[in-house]
Amino acid sequence: MLYQRSSALFKAAQNVIPGGVNSPVRAFKAVGGTPIFAHSAKGAYVYDADGNRYIDYINSWGPMLLGHAYPPVVDAVIEKAKQGTSFGMPTEIETQIAELAVSMVPNIDKIRFVNSGTEACMSAVRLARGFTGKEKIIKFAGCYHGHSDAFLIQAGSGAVTFGSPNSPGVTEGTAKDTLLATFNDIHNVRSLIEANTDEIACIIIEPVAGNMGCIPPKDDFLKQLRALCDAHQILLIFDEVMTGFRLAKGGAQELYGVNADIVCFGKVIGGGLPVGAFAARDEIMNHLAPLGKVYQAGTLSGNPLAMAAGLAMLTSIENDQDLFKRLEDKTAYLHKGCAEVLNKHKITHTINRKGSMISIHFSETEVVDFSSAAQGNNETFKSFFHGMLNEGIYIAPSAFETWFITDALSYDDLDATISAVEKVAQTL
Numbered sequence: 407m408l409y410q411r412s413s414a415l416f417k418a419a420q421n422v423i424p425g426g427v428n429s430p431v432r433a434f435k436a437v438g439g440t441p442i443f444a445h446s447a448k449g450a451y452v453y454d455a456d457g458n459r460y461i462d463y464i465n466s467w468g469p470m471l472l473g474h475a476y477p478p479v480v481d482a483v484i485e486k487a488k489q490g491t492s493f494g495m496p497t498e499i500e501t502q503i504a505e506l507a508v509s510m511v512p513n514i515d516k517i518r519f520v521n522s523g524t525e526a527c528m529s530a531v532r533l534a535r536g537f538t539g540k541e542k543i544i545k546f547a548g549c550y551h552g553h554s555d556a557f558l559i560q561a562g563s564g565a566v567t568f569g570s571p572n573s574p575g576v577t578e579g580t581a582k583d584t585l586l587a588t589f590n591d592i593h594n595v596r597s598l599i600e601a602n603t604d605e606i607a608c609i610i611i612e613p614v615a616g617n618m619g620c621i622p623p624k625d626d627f628l629k630q631l632r633a634l635c636d637a638h639q640i641l642l643i644f645d646e647v648m649t650g651f652r653l654a655k656g657g658a659q660e661l662y663g664v665n666a667d668i669v670c671f672g673k674v675i676g677g678g679l680p681v682g683a684f685a686a687r688d689e690i691m692n693h694l695a696p697l698g699k700v701y702q703a704g705t706l707s708g709n710p711l712a713m714a715a716g717l718a719m720l721t722s723i724e725n726d727q728d729l730f731k732r733l734e735d736k737t738a739y740l741h742k743g744c745a746e747v748l749n750k751h752k753i754t755h756t757i758n759r760k761g762s763m764i765s766i767h768f769s770e771t772e773v774v775d776f777s778s779a780a781q782g783n784n785e786t787f788k789s790f791f792h793g794m795l796n797e798g799i800y801i802a803p804s805a806f807e808t809w810f811i812t813d814a815l816s817y818d819d820l821d822a823t824i825s826a827v828e829k830v831a832q833t834l
């Protein structure tokens with residue numbers, strides 16, 4: 407494939423944007439080579455600036471559950487834009503999407519909209535601290551909750567990819583209030599709680615981790631976390647920025663039958679526009695300004711274009727009874743096909759999957775937490791990534807990311823992907 411135009415665009419961008427990108431993982435640093443500039447996308451495909459077509463497994467890092475340029479979303483945004491794009495006043499559509507979200511997700515009475523997943527998680531933690539009057543938080547190594555200071559302690563995703571888990575600029579004072587636990591290890595969480603009695607405001611977790619590849623929780627791990635939180639008056643925060651409206655209408659809470667105290671959303675809830683949200687029962691949400699004392703605000707929060715996109719997206723999900731079954735079937739089909747060809751060519755690997763999230767790890771051991779995820783062979787991943795790209799398959803340019811399966815993928819697309827994996831496997 408030719409990337410002339412992308413190379414030229416990247417060069418120009420680097421002069422005026424740090425590293426040429428507005429979010430680090432896009433720069434391809436972990437895999438080398440020139441990042442591809444997107445030109446347009448439709449359904450399961452993304453087209454780059456040179457006119458190359460790719461079957462897309464990134465899908466804007468999650469939002470495009472139903473495919474790119476999904477007509478109900480595009481139409482809703484266009485119609486809304488004609489009425490003005492922002493008012494700084496409340497609008498009716500904010501209540502409409504809030505009512506729908508509250509009806510779809512278990513155990514929430516109220517929801518507050520923000521502009522990104524980062525904002526949602528950061529505000530959720532502030533609310534948990536305000537509600538409990540306690541200061542420390544527990545997060546899990548390899549889980550990513552956005553780039554706010556308190557979370558940049560062994561965060562997954564781009565932060566791990568660049569080997570700078572603790573970013574300069576995060577103060578020691580902030581870091582000391584974030585305790586680090588091991589995903590899927592309840593004993594480790596229990597001992598952290600016991601060593602910090604009455605100091606922990608909340609435990610925040612990706613209920614299915616998606617920022618160190620896809621790592622589902624072990625049997626009962628979420629239930630055990632719930633029990634520990636109840637026993638110690640700790641709020642449980644599910645960061646469902648990735649899993650919300652993706653694993654089920656009600657997200658991981660519904661799928662695993664475990665209620666969180668605060669739930670964070672992003673990605674799918676905005677249908678591809680910048681939206682985040684956090685939600686909880688009244689007793690917690692009523693602590694938020696202007697009802698309560700915990701301050702949180704945003705000039706563009708609840709923006710009508712973003713709400714229109716989100717409402718069209720959630721409405722489509724709500725009205726589609728078979729969606730999650732179709733997504734899971736497609737993901738299972740891809741899993742089986744990839745495993746067969748990788749086994750045939752004796753490539754050491756582990757595939758993790760939950761719902762429409764799947765990741766291939768080039769490692770021998772089971773991948774259950776950050777340290778096992780980090781054991782994957784990165785050189786093999788790099789070759790795999792570039793091989794797939796050359797075959798017209800766009801997966802995330804980092805071994806620490808999940809693939810996102812969209813409903814727009816046909817079985818022909820999946821077969822083409824499996825054939826590409828077979829072709830690439832022969833070169834690994």
Ligand SMILES: *Cc1c(COP(=O)(O)O)cnc(C)c1O
Nearest residue numbers: 522523524550551552647648672
């Ligand atoms: C993407 C992501 C975030 C951050 O969302 P942004 O919109 O990028 O700020 C937070 N948590 C999880 C689980 C995510 O996947």
